[in-house]
Amino acid sequence: MLPPFTQALIIVNILAYLLEMSIGGAMLQWFALWPGRGLGGLPWSAPWQLITYSFLHDGLTHLAFNMFGLWMFGADLERVWGGKRLAIAYFASVFTGGLAQLLVGAVFGTYGGPVIGASGGVFGLLLGYAMVFPNRTIMPLFPPIPMPAKLFAVLYGGLELTLGVTGSQAGVAHFAHLGGMLGGFLALQYFRGRAPFGRRW
Numbered sequence: 001m002l003p004p005f006t007q008a009l010i011i012v013n014i015l016a017y018l019l020e021m022s023i024g025g026a027m028l029q030w031f032a033l034w035p036g037r038g039l040g041g042l043p044w045s046a047p048w049q050l051i052t053y054s055f056l057h058d059g060l061t062h063l064a065f066n067m068f069g070l071w072m073f074g075a076d077l078e079r080v081w082g083g084k085r086l087a088i089a090y091f092a093s094v095f096t097g098g099l100a101q102l103l104v105g106a107v108f109g110t111y112g113g114p115v116i117g118a119s120g121g122v123f124g125l126l127l128g129y130a131m132v133f134p135n136r137t138i139m140p141l142f143p144p145i146p147m148p149a150k151l152f153a154v155l156y157g158g159l160e161l162t163l164g165v166t167g168s169q170a171g172v173a174h175f176a177h178l179g180g181m182l183g184g185f186l187a188l189q190y191f192r193g194r195a196p197f198g199r200r201w
Helices: 004-023 025-031 049-055 060-081 083-108 119-132 149-166 174-192
Strands: none
Touching: 004 025, 004 049, 004 060, 004 083, 025 049, 049 083, 060 083, 060 119, 083 119, 083 174, 119 149, 119 174, 149 174
C-alpha cells in the first residue's frame, strides 16, 4: 500500500491531467509557469504558478514517468519522514525548480514555452532518497543497470547540467530539475538542523 501523501499526490496529478485534457488551453493559461511574462521572468501577477505548474503534464508518457518517480522515491521517504515532511520536501523542490528555470531563462534570455510537470518535485525526492538511502540499489529505466542511489543521483544531476548548459535537448526544463534537487537538499538540511538552517529545538 502506498503511504497516504504519496498516494494522494499521484491521484491529484492524474485528476489534474484528466481536467487538462478536458479544457486544455485554459489550464495552461492559468496554471502553467510562463517564463518571461513578468519582471525578471517571475510571475508576479500569478505567484501560484510556481506550484501549480507541477500538476500539469504534456501527455500520458510525461505523466507516467513522473508518477513512477513519485512512487519510487516518495513512498519510502514518506515511511521514514512521514507525510508532513515529505510534503515540505516535495513542494519546496517544486518551488525551487520553477524558480531556477525562470531565473536562468531571465539571465540568458532563453525563455521557451510554458514549464509544466512534476519533475522538479521528483528530482528533489530523488536527491532526498539518495541522501537517506545512499547505498540502496535501484534499477533505473534508462539504462537498466543496477546502481547505488547516490551514484544514480550524481550521474543524473550531471546529465541534467550538461544538457541544460549545452541546450542539446530542447523542450525539457533541465534547470527546473536541478533546482528541484536543490530544494530536496535544502529540505533535508532543514530536517537535520544543518546549514544554512540553524539547529532545530
